[in-house]
Amino acid sequence: MTSITRIFDFPYHQQDKFTSIPDALASKQNGAWVKVSTEEYIAKANSISRALLRMGIQKDDKIAIISSNNRTEWHIVDIGVLQTGAQTVPIYPTISEHDYEYILNHSEASYCFVSDEEILRKINLVKHNLPHLKEIYSFNTIPNCKNWNELLDLGKDTSNQEEVEARKNSIKTEDLATIIYTSGTTGNPKGVMLSHQNIVSNVLGSAPRIPFGEGKSRALSFLPICHIFERMVLYLYQYYGVSIYFGESIEKIGDNIKEVQPNVITAVPRLIEKVYDKIYAKGAELTGIKKKLFFWAINLGLRYEPYGANGFWYEFQLKIARKLIFSKWKEGLGGKLEVMVSGSAALQTRLSRIFAAAEIPVMEGYGLTETSPVIAVNDMRNYGFRIGTVGKVIDNVEVKIAEDGEILCKGPNVMIGYYKNEKLTNEVITDGYFHTGDIGNIDQDGFLKITDRKKEMFKTSGGKYIAPQLIENTMKQSRFIEQIMVIGEGQKMPGAFIQPNFEFVKEWARKNKVDIGKTNETIVTNEKVIARIQQEIESINSKFGHWEQIKKFELTPNVWSIDGGELTPTLKLKRKNVLEKYQDLYNKIYST
Template identity: 75%
Template sequence: MNTITRLFDFPYHQLEKYNLSDSLVTKYGNDWIKTSTEEYLDKANAISRSLVRLGVNKDDKIALISSSNRTEWHICDIGILQTGAQNVPIYPTITSEDYEYILNHSESIYCFISDSEVFEKINAIRKNVPTLKEIYSFNEVEGCKNWKELLTLGEDKDNQNIVEERKNSIATTDLATIIYTSGTTGRPKGVMLTHQNIVSDVLMSAVRVPLRAGDTRALSFLPICHIFERMLIYLYQYYGISIYFAESIEKISDNLKEVHPHVMSVVPRLLEKVYDKIYAKGDALTGIKKKLFFWALALGMDYKPYGENGAWYEFKLKIARKLIFSKWQEGLGGELELLVCGSAALQTRLSKVFCAANIPVMEGYGLTETSPVISVNDMRNGGFRVGSVGKVIDGVKVKIAEDGEILCQGPNVMIGYYKDETQTNDVIKDGYFHTGDIGEIDQDGFLKITDRKKEMFKTSGGKYIAPQVLENTFKQSRFIDQIMVIGDGEKMPAAFIQPNFDFLKEWGSRKKIAIGSTNKEIVSNEKVISRIQEEVDASNANFGNWEKIKRFELTPDIWSIEAGHLTPTMKLKRKIIKEIYKDLYHKIYS
């Protein structure tokens, strides 16, 4: 196959060029079970045949909900797409109310789920979703049909010719998937992406991401219902890369050592946590080992690509990599060649230190509405610059509006929001998609994101505040785990801070200070508050007087996806956090 125009063409391309024995690999119990490219397609075709037998027509909607990334999801994805139906991926952690809204709004007729926990949520609202005919589970779940019933139903190949006719009738401009993202009204918006949107983004990005074809392992753990990870899965298939699915974020450390991946995707929050753990281990060392660790770390913070620091720096870096940074690599499986980073702004110190450690972090930029990649860094040919999200990929056009907003045009831009012409027209104007991000392009063509347009705010004094810039600086403190800058319309910027409780306990023990045993006691401790004030003062020194955080309040909760503080890609849910801590907000500004 020379041409890839539809999403289901990717595994056929892989079969023709690579025919892997371990195309998709999932851990069940203690065993990693491999699915070959051939078996992957055989099962996908069985799903297509069974869906056709069940009466699935072109443009029907079928939901996919999984609490972890797994082989079955991708078999069903291709099986659904080949029938001309659309895949509606849904986050497993959303509320029952949102499940009900998305299933009704999309008019999904079938739903594939992962386990009993998801089944209980869907079953609870099933009577309120009249279009939903049946639910199929990947795991054995009491009271729920199992997806293997469809594999069995699809063993009869008599209607394969109908599947082939369906496939041949699908144009590259046909709708492939509807991905629901948070809306400004509180209701999720359904982003409509065609085969062309995602295929073009994969192929335009492929030349930028330095992957070794046919001989590489990827570890996948970011939510597959998010377009970032999903697009990468198609990219891995294009390159003939074996995809291993991590069990969970809690087990990722073990999975790294079991799989020894060459490439994986990350979000900044994960890198921050990895760095904090490495730092804590280095800080616990003694004597010459500790001195060497911090010497290497300081060297890493000064990193510049392409030997810009000169021969003496490169000589020292070579030593640091051998003595210290090689241990970092071992902790990440020992063979990691590339981290692909997206979803939010990455602290420049992390980009520098991981690249210094010979674990390149290729930061990119995009949105669900752009399938998602707009730009990405590339270590080769001078295509990498610390602090940027790289150069715009070929085939996509970006311009900066007068107010600094990034505008995008290209084959990767969505066709609109499902059943919502008003919101579609709000973001697609004069042929350009308005990203809502503020940025700039330097003279060499590197794109830099400075903030979200909707997140920037004015104080009552008329001064603009860019919260992400402040937050990334403050989070460099080991005492601060999460921070959200507030102050829209108020006289000064302030912040909610979730301390790094583990580090505070270690600090209290080391300093022989009784800080309390519970999080509530810790955030009320005057010595803790005083110590974090020192960190705030130090970070404030980087900003103008109008930007400085004048007051803060510590929160006793661990900010998490489950508790509603963070999105599945670990971004702050600002409105919700403000509502959760409205009493602290009034305390700051009363």
């Protein structure tokens, strides 16, 4: 059995343990799923390695990969590059050409793989400013652009495979494997240096927490592969012999999930919220006894506690609700989904309850790019699941809580440092502990709970601390509120910018015969809409201390998005950008 100490050991481990999985990697092309076996995956990765050596790639060279969607080619190139001792630099496809220019220059990438014409177009706009970049290769066939198949052809001749083996053997577990540029909410992205050991230790440390049928499970992958969360999980799938199917796009996930019938998916809270909202909206359209049963099941699910804590009568009712209502939810998600793994941001506790009640538990975890990423994760087995927490710390990682409540992390998963930024590295790593910037606590049973981002907490002029994420996540439980950002640092009271759920507001207006106009601009200025959202705010405010309650808010006509600059690629708020964009609304809130 292959000993796993470097990232590229995972496919070989899969081959040793499971011989060859026929659909180790699968992508959809021209309407059909094209499957690559473990054997073919390894063979093509070796072809890429042989080609790169013939092109003169040296150890510690940097090679960028930018793809609009997750796909088989990404993984083949990833392993092919890593086997040569070069490092991969995965880049978010949705960032601006200015950010492409910064990352490609800062990393000194000599080659770049792109998925499609749009990404190539953006790179070509700044190519004249990229002195280190020698060539671009595409996965799709694009006129006047070299194709990755040329490297597979160049690597067909196996006469230099011994050179590949020698290069592999020279790579130590502590060696740098990848530089991941965090999307960041301010300034230029930071290059997080992760070693083979960082990522491998995190895969092996997380593996016992995720329940898989080894060699017989299927996963659907659609979160950005350039983000360490999805990337680490994909290595974890390979370790367990899970067949990986790559979703075509976020828009087609509904179709893909029915075709693939996965046992596991990863998701971020915003996507889970959208799934729930769609299910809820369909239930609201029902009539008579069906509607009553639907909402009876919802109310039951919202009271869910794990491990039978609610007693026999609750469990008896839940059994009926699962048979009559929740089984249809599962069917809509492919029919075989056993677990969703959630990360990147806090999950609303109501969603933890409702999906666990529906037997599609969401195992919420916690981590950062700098920690490769997992620090803690829930596990339904062995009483390892607690709603409102991110689970227990994984075995090979140590966590302590600083005096000010900040979560500090130590272990083999902690990054080497920030690329070309020793000063910043020394600011966040002291005595081996990485300062996460998150505030939290560990309960008496060892469950970690995150309360807020240290940098995002602020004081009002009255000296009271406000934890915006907690308020925002609670407010987003309203179907009227799609996005919200709590503001008010140094002000008398907290306020908020709110992007309404325009689709739901239109549905509400239709049912209540309210004329709200046809544009977002007329909707956000409509007095009845404002009054209705005010009702929602007042209702939710009652859950908070008087100093935390939202006293004033303004509605924004824009749909907050990655392209609009309000959200990061993992759908977190870019607070500085939002504040700058809606400065006039801020002034309106606080000028009176």
